[in-house]
Amino acid sequence: MVRLSNNVIGILNFLTFVLSIPIVVAGVWLSKQGSTECERWLEKPVIALGVFLMVVSIAGLVGACCRVSWLLWLYLLVMFVLIVLLFAFTIFAFVVTNKGAGEVVSNRGYKEYRLGDYSNWLQKRVNNSNTWNRIKSCLQSGKICNDFQSKFLNDTTVNQFYAENLSALQSGCCKPAEECGFTYVNSTTWTKPSNGTYTNSDCDAWSNDQSVLCFNCQSCKAGLLQNLKTDWKKVAVVNIVFLVFLIIVYSIGCCAFRNNRRERENWKY
Template sequence: MFRLSNNLIGILNILTFLLSIPILWAGIWLSNKGVTECEKFLDKPVIILGVFLMIVSLAGLIGACCRVSWLLWVYLVVMFLLIVLLFCFTIMAFVVTNKGAGEVLSGRGYKEYRLGDYSDWLQKRVNNTKNWNKIKSCLIDSKVCSSFHDKYLNDTVEQFYSEHLSSVQSGCCKPSNDCGFNYAGPTQWTKGNTSSTNPDCGAWGNDASTLCYNCQSCKAGLLDQLKSDWKKVAIVNIVFLIVLIIVYSIGCCAFRNSRRDNDYGKYPLGR
């Protein structure tokens, strides 16, 4: 008669296997139907995740229900490595997002963002030309500044300055406050008289494909959004880590039971 731990591992892995099917399908769909750089960038990781979940769940399911000890052993090794990797990623997420915050401006509802305020590790990632070109393509494809323009199109300059913009909108869709540009529209600004040495002033362009996508403030705005997202992910990871540890413990019990049952089958008179 199967023990409780074996049954629990079997049920959990059936659920994981069912979850892997839509994930794998989504990755294949993105690979065939994806048209933007962002979508194409996601297809391979999603397919790998789907295949990984499917193989691991099958190993756990067969190992627990059919009492195949070596499959359960493989399952537990993979689970242990996953716990270690998730723990390391969670710690890293808290460390690299510990620095950086928007600068409050007098008379403005939004903040401005400086790249140097964020961790060196994150700065290196966005300062890499290849990485940033992909990110910039994603920002343009997502139409973050197009929707920004449409939303605030009828604002007067006073109304616009009082708006609470997201970090990406503030960093990528408008010029830096240092530049002293004159407001003509959410994404339309005319150059004024300024002695600012901020390099972002020269990087700004009114063209929808230029704006401030090449600005340091855009990279900083993205990192601020990433910082917020990573902290949320890290909290979810802690919960997921606890669940994995519980499942791993149940899996250890199932492995012990399967090995004991197999030994009993080999040596029935000695037990």
Template sequence: MFRLSNNLVGILNFITFLLSIPILWAGIWLRNKGASECEKFLDTPVIVLGVFLLVVSLAGLIGACCGVSWLLWVYLVVMFLLIVVLFCFTILTFVVTNKGAGKVLSDKGYKEYRLGDYSNWLQKRVTSGKNWSKIKSCLIDAKICTDFQQRYLNDSLTVLYTRHLSALQAGCCKPPDSCGFNYQNPTTWDKTTNVTSDPDCNAWDNQSNVLCFNCNSCKAGLLDNLKSDWKKVAIINIIFLVFLIIVYSIGCCAFRNNRSENAYFSGWKHT
């Protein structure tokens, strides 16, 4: 029973060590074989995560199973900082996703998304020129609007209005309804001379790499997606946070075991 906590920490960190290997390999693969800039954009975070898990798990494994107290102490410090960071991030996630929702339209199967309805913090990070340029490139690479166009190609305008479009499809792949453009197909619309104050109407273009990717409605659609995804992440974070606190507590017991054993053997040698 005296070494139970050490064994548990050792087992958990051995599992983490095994998990870090495919994560690290995936990051290296993305850097060398990534098909697009969007995939390659993920390589550095994935590699950093893999190396972090590898180093931390080795520290916990050696510290707990080999009685190396200073390694276990480093492991516990890192775990404590990770718990604090994860707790703060979870709080931030709930705060920034508390605001904003799509507006239900009469007789339409989709919603309207307005940029100003969402968190200012999220808006600033998504709408900055440098960030949006990368995001837009990824949306185009993902062929969101290409799939939208192919799926609803034979729809009349009346039928298209009844479709349950995603936030990105409604915001990025078609002009706002207020523009009053003449419909040709889901991604081809003829501009009219109607006067409108909506800047998205001027931003629309029928080119497949333009469409409404420069529109505020597209940015709002992305924010709506982020809001939904971040709420799911927040729930996962809470579960992971509880798990980390349990592991940290077991690690503290293992650290006390190491110190007690070291003190015992130190006293035995002196006698």
């Protein structure tokens, strides 16, 4: 008679196997239909995740329901490694996103972001030119500033624009820094003073060219890191819940593995 723990592991892995199918299909779809570099970049990780879930779930399903001990042992080993990696990533995510926050600007509905406020590890990632060029390409193809311009097109005065509640990416990538002192024309067009000298390199990096704007600015990198920090915090919280779930499943799997060994020993006698 199959034990309760074996049944539970079998059901959970069957559900995981079913879940892996649309993930693989989504990865294949992205490889065929992806129109931007960002979508094509996602293709391989999505396919890899789907195949990984499929293989692990098959091992757990067969190991538990068909009482194949070595498959169940392999499944538990992978689960243990996954728990360790997930725990390490969660701690890492909290550590690297601990620093950094938007700077409140007087009489503005938005904050401004400075790259130096974030962790050194994150700064090194975005300061790598190859990495940033790929990220910049994704931001441009995502039309962040195009949407920004159309949304705030009716702001006919600078005070109306200053009252807007901008996102971190919009504040960092789609407008110049406050200290530059540029003259407002519209949400993505600003006039530089003819004889301006700046201590902030972002002021020289700004361009009214809609494909450039402030995508080469340090503030744009900071805005991205602020978004990343917010997202990683949320992911870390979800990871904690998932980690507890994995530990429970791992414990049930250990019970199923012991059941398999007991039944195998009983068959010998």
